[in-house]
Amino acid sequence: MLPGDGVGPELMHSVKEVFKAASVPVIFDEHHLSEVQNMASEEKLDEVIDSMKESKVAIIGKIHTPMEYKGELASYDMRLRRKLDLFANVVHVKSLSGYKTRHNNLDLVIIREQTEGEYSALEHESIKGVIECLKIITRAKSQRIAKFAFDYATKKGRAKVTAVHKANIMVPPTPCPVRGPGAARAGHSGPDALPLPAQLVQNPYQFDVLVMPNLYGNIVDNLAAGLVGGAGVVPGESYSAEYAVFEMGARHPFAQAVGRNIANPTAMLLTASNMLRHLNLEFHSNLIAEAVKKVIKGGKVRTRDLGGYSTTSDFVKSVIDHLHPHYGA
Structure with a gap:
C-alpha cells in the first residue's frame, strides 16, 4: 500500500476500515513515497519495488509531482511505473445507479499506454x-x-x-x-x-x-x-506482464480537502474491490462493491462532490452498515 499525497492517506484509512469490517484476509505492507512531503528517495523507491516483487499487487494513492524543477524531470511516480513496466492503464467509466448525470447507463473503458x-x-x-x-x-x-x-x-x-x-x-x-x-x-x-x-x-x-x-x-x-460523477467515483488499475497496481481512475491529490473529512472514498473503495477480485477474493470483492453501490443508490449519504453534505466518515460508516447491519452497534 502506497497512501500517496493529498487525501490519499485518508482514503487508504477508509479502505482499511472497510476491509476490517468485511474481514478481508489481506495484510498490507505499507510504504510512504512522497516528493511533496520529503519522503522520497532512491532507497524508498527500491523498498517499494522489493515489496512489489514479493506481492505482485499494490493499491496506491496519487503520488503528486511538485511543480518546481529540482534537476530531475522524471518524477518518482513516473520512475515507479517505469521500473515496474506498468504499460497499460485501464479506467472503467460506468454510471452509478441512483446518481443521475447528463448521460446515464454509461459503460466504457479507456486504455492508456503510460x-x-x-x-x-x-x-x-x-x-x-x-x-x-x-x-x-x-x-x-x-x-x-x-x-x-x-x-x-x-x-x-x-x-x-x-x-x-x-x-x-x-x-x-x-x-x-x-x-x-x-x-x-x-x-x-x-x-x-x-x-x-x-x-x-x-x-x-x-x-x-x-x-x-x-x-x-x-x-x-x-x-x-x-x-x-467526477474523480471521486471512478476506479482504475495499471498492469505490466508481472504486476498489477490499483489506483483511482482520475488521479488527483485533492490537496485542498486534506484534513477536512470531505473526500469521496467511492473510487478508492471500488478500486480496492477490483484488487480483491484480481486476488481471487470474489466474495469480499462483491461484498464491498455492492455495499458501496447501495449507499450511492440510497441517496441519503453523499459527499459534497455528489451534491450532498456527508463526510468521508459518514460514507464509510454507511458502507460498513451495508456490509453488516449490526456492525459497531
Missing part, C-alpha cells in the same frame, strides 16, 4: 527561452498496448475497440490500430484525438473500449470521469 509518449521526461532548453519536449512512440509498445486492448475487449465481451490518434498532423509518431491475436470478435476504428472530447460529451454511447497514447489518455480519463 510508459512513453509526451511523458518521457526528455526535455531541454535548446536555446534560451525555447524548450523542446520529445514525444517517444515505438512500434513495439504501440503493438503491445493495441494487443492488450483487443485481448481485454475479447475477454470482457466488448464489441469495439477505438484507437485514438492525431495522425492527420503527427504522422510519423502516430501508432496505427493493430489487430492483436485473439481479437477476431472485436472491431476497431480510429478517430482524431481533437474532436474526441466533444464526441464523448455529446454522445459517449458510441464508444466501447478506447485505446490511446499517454497524454491523450490522461486527458480523456479525467473528462470521462466527469461524465459519471
Whole structure:
C-alpha cells in the first residue's frame, strides 16, 4: 500500500476500515513515497519495488509531482511505473445507479499506454527561452498496448475497440490500430484525438473500449470521469506482464480537502474491490462493491462532490452498515 499525497492517506484509512469490517484476509505492507512531503528517495523507491516483487499487487494513492524543477524531470511516480513496466492503464467509466448525470447507463473503458509518449521526461532548453519536449512512440509498445486492448475487449465481451490518434498532423509518431491475436470478435476504428472530447460529451454511447497514447489518455480519463460523477467515483488499475497496481481512475491529490473529512472514498473503495477480485477474493470483492453501490443508490449519504453534505466518515460508516447491519452497534 502506497497512501500517496493529498487525501490519499485518508482514503487508504477508509479502505482499511472497510476491509476490517468485511474481514478481508489481506495484510498490507505499507510504504510512504512522497516528493511533496520529503519522503522520497532512491532507497524508498527500491523498498517499494522489493515489496512489489514479493506481492505482485499494490493499491496506491496519487503520488503528486511538485511543480518546481529540482534537476530531475522524471518524477518518482513516473520512475515507479517505469521500473515496474506498468504499460497499460485501464479506467472503467460506468454510471452509478441512483446518481443521475447528463448521460446515464454509461459503460466504457479507456486504455492508456503510460510508459512513453509526451511523458518521457526528455526535455531541454535548446536555446534560451525555447524548450523542446520529445514525444517517444515505438512500434513495439504501440503493438503491445493495441494487443492488450483487443485481448481485454475479447475477454470482457466488448464489441469495439477505438484507437485514438492525431495522425492527420503527427504522422510519423502516430501508432496505427493493430489487430492483436485473439481479437477476431472485436472491431476497431480510429478517430482524431481533437474532436474526441466533444464526441464523448455529446454522445459517449458510441464508444466501447478506447485505446490511446499517454497524454491523450490522461486527458480523456479525467473528462470521462466527469461524465459519471467526477474523480471521486471512478476506479482504475495499471498492469505490466508481472504486476498489477490499483489506483483511482482520475488521479488527483485533492490537496485542498486534506484534513477536512470531505473526500469521496467511492473510487478508492471500488478500486480496492477490483484488487480483491484480481486476488481471487470474489466474495469480499462483491461484498464491498455492492455495499458501496447501495449507499450511492440510497441517496441519503453523499459527499459534497455528489451534491450532498456527508463526510468521508459518514460514507464509510454507511458502507460498513451495508456490509453488516449490526456492525459497531
